[in-house]
Amino acid sequence: MRRTSFAQTGTARTVFLLAVALSATALLGLSFVRGQSMIDMMARAITEFVIPLNAMIMFGFAVIISLAVGVFVHYYMFELRDQYLIDTESAKRVAAQLRATDQPFEKRLQSAYRMLETDETLFGQILRRFLKEKGLQQPTPSKAWQEIQDEEFERVKRNLMYFSLASVIAPAMGFLGTAVGMVAAFYEISILDHVTPSDLATAIQIALITTVVGLVIKTIAMLLKTMVIHSVGRREDQLAVAYQRLLGY
Numbered sequence: 001m002r003r004t005s006f007a008q009t010g011t012a013r014t015v016f017l018l019a020v021a022l023s024a025t026a027l028l029g030l031s032f033v034r035g036q037s038m039i040d041m042m043a044r045a046i047t048e049f050v051i052p053l054n055a056m057i058m059f060g061f062a063v064i065i066s067l068a069v070g071v072f073v074h075y076y077m078f079e080l081r082d083q084y085l086i087d088t089e090s091a092k093r094v095a096a097q098l099r100a101t102d103q104p105f106e107k108r109l110q111s112a113y114r115m116l117e118t119d120e121t122l123f124g125q126i127l128r129r130f131l132k133e134k135g136l137q138q139p140t141p142s143k144a145w146q147e148i149q150d151e152e153f154e155r156v157k158r159n160l161m162y163f164s165l166a167s168v169i170a171p172a173m174g175f176l177g178t179a180v181g182m183v184a185a186f187y188e189i190s191i192l193d194h195v196t197p198s199d200l201a202t203a204i205q206i207a208l209i210t211t212v213v214g215l216v217i218k219t220i221a222m223l224l225k226t227m228v229i230h231s232v233g234r235r236e237d238q239l240a241v242a243y244q245r246l247l248g249y
Contacts, residue, residue, distance in 0.1 A: 043187040050184040057177040057210055061170065065217050068166040071159050072224045079156055080231050086123035086242055090115070094127065095246040098136070109136070123239055126152050136247075145243050153236055163225035167218045174214020181207025 046053075078084055097112045109131055116128040126149050130136075135144040185203030189195045 043183055046180055047184040047187045050180055053180050054177055054210065057173050058213070060173050061210075061213055061217060064166045064170050064173075065220065067162055068217075068221045068224055071162045072228060074159070075228050075231070079159075080228075080235055083121070085121055085235055086239065087119055087121045088242075090119045090121075091123060091127070091242065091246050094119075098247065122152065122156070122235075123242060126239065141247075142243070145247075146240065149236065149239055149243075153232065157232060160225060160228065163221045163228070166221035167225070170217035170221065171211070171214040174211040174217075177210025177214075178207050181210070 094112045094115050097115060098108055100108055103111070113128065113131050116124050116131070119125075119128070126145070129148050129152075130145055133144070133148070135141050135148065138144040182204070185200075185207055189200065189203070
């Protein structure tokens with residue numbers, strides 16, 4: 001297994017170095033044929049494609065903010081809604097069944113588990129797993145419950161990564177748009193005979209717009225993430241309290 005790992009690592013490194021060498025050779029060759037420096041060539045290329053590049057960046061912003069808002073709405077319409085969190089009446093019936101003293105303990109567990117088969121709330125799923133893994137027979141049932149609850153909430157929190165992704169990609173795309181815009185602006189200024197301060201200010205203003213939009217999206221994504229994290233924490237506390245009240249083990 002180690003030999004295979006080393007071989008794969010060596011192959012990947014070889015491909016990477018070969019790609020870098022070929023790219024550098026191609027750029028140097030093209031620069032030599034055209035009689036221009038690579039910097040001038042790249043500046044000219046960026047200037048020619050600055051409008052479609054910025055359009056793609058703005059489209060990316062729209063996708064990112066739609067994703068962040070969509071995940072936020074999903075949390076509050078599905079993951080964190082009361083009816084998806086706990087069915088109180090069902091939980092009370094299960095708790096009463098577990099406390100019944102006129103039946104053997106194993107039979108009570110089986111009956112309670114069957115009652116939970118139709119309960120698709122988060123509390124019902126946790127309780128079903130808790131009973132299946134014999135949590136009530138553990139030395140500290142509350143600790144076993146907390147461990148299962150934490151694992152289930154890790155699944156709920158999985159979508160939080162989209163907020164982090166939006167808060168990282170949006171400003172990065174904004175800075176990219178600004179860099180592209182600044183290169184294009186200064187390249188055009190360098191080839192013009194006369195440039196007024198207003199022309200320079202207009203070019204820089206346009207270039208900075210993407211950074212502003214990217215930072216705004218980052219702020220919105222972080223705000224939405226904070227709100228969701230707060231709500232998830234509150235729901236975790238509610239389920240822990242529900243376990244203590246209903247089961248009391």
